[in-house]
Amino acid sequence: MNFPNTALIRFMEQAGVPVVVERGGRVFPASSRAQDVAEALVHWAQSRQVNIRCRAEVLRLIIEGGKITAVEARTNGRLQTWHARAFIIAAGGLSYPATGATGDGFRWAEAAGHTVTPRYPSLVALKTANPPVALNGLALRNVSLTLFIEGRAVEEAFGEMVFTDDGVDGPLVLRLSHKAVNALRQNKKVTLELHCKPALSSEQIQARLQREIAAFAGQPLGALLRKWLPAQLTGAFLAQAGLPPKKKAAQLNAQDQKKLIAALHSWKMEVSGYGGYDRAVITAGGVAMSDIDYKTMRSRKIENLFFAGETLDLHADTGGYNLQIAFSTGYLAGKSAAKYLADL
Ligand SMILES: Cc1cc2nc3c(=O)[nH]c(=O)nc-3n(C[C@H](O)[C@H](O)[C@H](O)COP(=O)(O)OP(=O)(O)OC[C@H]3O[C@@H](n4cnc5c(N)ncnc54)[C@H](O)[C@@H]3O)c2cc1C
CATH class of the missing domain: 3.50.50.60 (FAD/NAD(P)-binding domain)
Structure with a gap:
């Protein structure tokens, strides 16, 4: 390969832009200033008589x-x-x-x-059908998203995402967006499945839920869920799970608990479109x-x-x-x- 990433790093350091390697092996100028990169390139070119x-x-x-x-x-x-x-x-x-x-x-x-x-447009935010207004701006960390095309899981990614006024955005979404946009352009059905607790198995969720139902017996479901999810998310989450927020924790029967566990593992969002070039x-x-x-x-x-x-x-x-x-x-x-x- 000509001029691989190692050559670029060497070039930048020689041009007076020291770099740092951050989480995931991502390389940035140590100053965190993109302008330093641009100035170094211009200076390098001008020192070689390039007329810009x-x-x-x-x-x-x-x-x-x-x-x-x-x-x-x-x-x-x-x-x-x-x-x-x-x-x-x-x-x-x-x-x-x-x-x-x-x-x-x-x-x-x-x-x-x-x-x-x-x-x-690619590496772009996705639009979802009926995005809950209350979620606009809410960022989720350590969640996973699975992309389904025509009902088949094609890719899963773990990390951060954010709800927007018309859908979802953030690193996780961008990672899945190329395949999603491609499928939408072919009029295929595209769905995202959000896993709010990807590190926990259904059994682990069930065991924790049992303990918390006992602790929160007289309180509404919304209060119990705040132990699991950001407060801003609980209303939309319960609507998705088909459970009334005012229901008391002690009133949750086996069927309700199943619904809760399923929703924590699989919150389905239909993808209805994607952002334009202004966001790609x-x-x-x-x-x-x-x-x-x-x-x-x-x-x-x-x-x-x-x-x-x-x-x-x-x-x-x-x-x-x-x-x-x-x-x-x-x-x-x-x-x-x-x-x-x-x-x-
Ligand atoms: C917000 C944003 C964030 C990004 N983040 C990342 C990232 O984190 N990592 C990553 O790998 N990539 C990222 N990208 C993508 C990356 O910046 C591009 O892939 C890359 O800059 C492409 O380089 P290029 O030289 O081909 O084009 P550009 O960098 O777009 O440069 C093209 C130049 O041509 C000029 N030009 C166009 N038409 C004319 C004309 N008629 N006359 C004169 N000049 C003209 C434009 O003004 C522009 O200066 C990001 C892009 C955006 C927009």
Whole structure:
């Protein structure tokens, strides 16, 4: 692999950005400032005589004789034509338009004869049918979520999630979202199953429940459940379990206890949709890799054109893998474009 994560860490440290390794092997700048990474990259490029033109919008590629000869750009309202002998498209995707994502890279690639696979938001919040208003903003830790597609469990993840005004979000949800969005796009039935106590077996829950029913005998179910769940969750949880919150703990019969245990293990939420590009961490789909020589990132259609990053039909799970894709392909595209020029 060209420029793997270890090379990126070395590069950053040499560029004056020490890193720390946090839980789960995740690597961050020790300063916790993303800006330090950006400044180090700019400084590194400028120290090598790279001319960076900011506030310049590239409008189109100019293709002549099967090669790109120039790009047309607009700076401060003025149209300009910039000539070069090699070009790299690294224009990102469509996610988070506020960061400058325009989807232009897809349009340029298409105009240059590349296949661009359908794009859609990924690593994104999911919408659920009838989200309980009372849960908006509630974060749950140490829970697990199982993704069901057409009734079949396809993936399970453990960690943190948060309820939103229209569904669910958070690291757990993002991890499952790619498969969920894919299935929704094919009109398949998608369900999430929340396990509030994934570390406990049904028998362990039953034993603890028995003890607490005795201790909370005269109190309503809601009070008993606060020993198990955040207070904000109990109302919606009991509605899901089909149990009245005012029922006294001592009145719980064997059937009620079964319902409670089942709900703690399996809170089903029907997934009805997903967030848009304004909420998606990445854009799935893009320039087809079959049109790219992946050993050089060079286009198979236009000999002086190279690609890097999210414009490509490459995407990965959460955990820094998408940034690493951008760095690895960017490194390779840059190196290959330089070699192409040297060989001319
Ligand atoms: C909120 C958020 C959080 C994220 N968190 C993570 C994370 O924790 N880990 C991870 O791995 N990934 C994360 N990602 C994804 C990651 O940031 C991207 O996959 C990565 O930045 C893609 O790099 P890129 O260089 O391909 O595109 P970008 O970083 O999007 O850069 C593309 C650049 O092209 C410019 N551009 C576009 N069109 C034009 C034009 N016509 N003219 C001139 N310039 C243009 C844009 O302004 C932009 O500066 C996150 C993304 C977002 C939005």
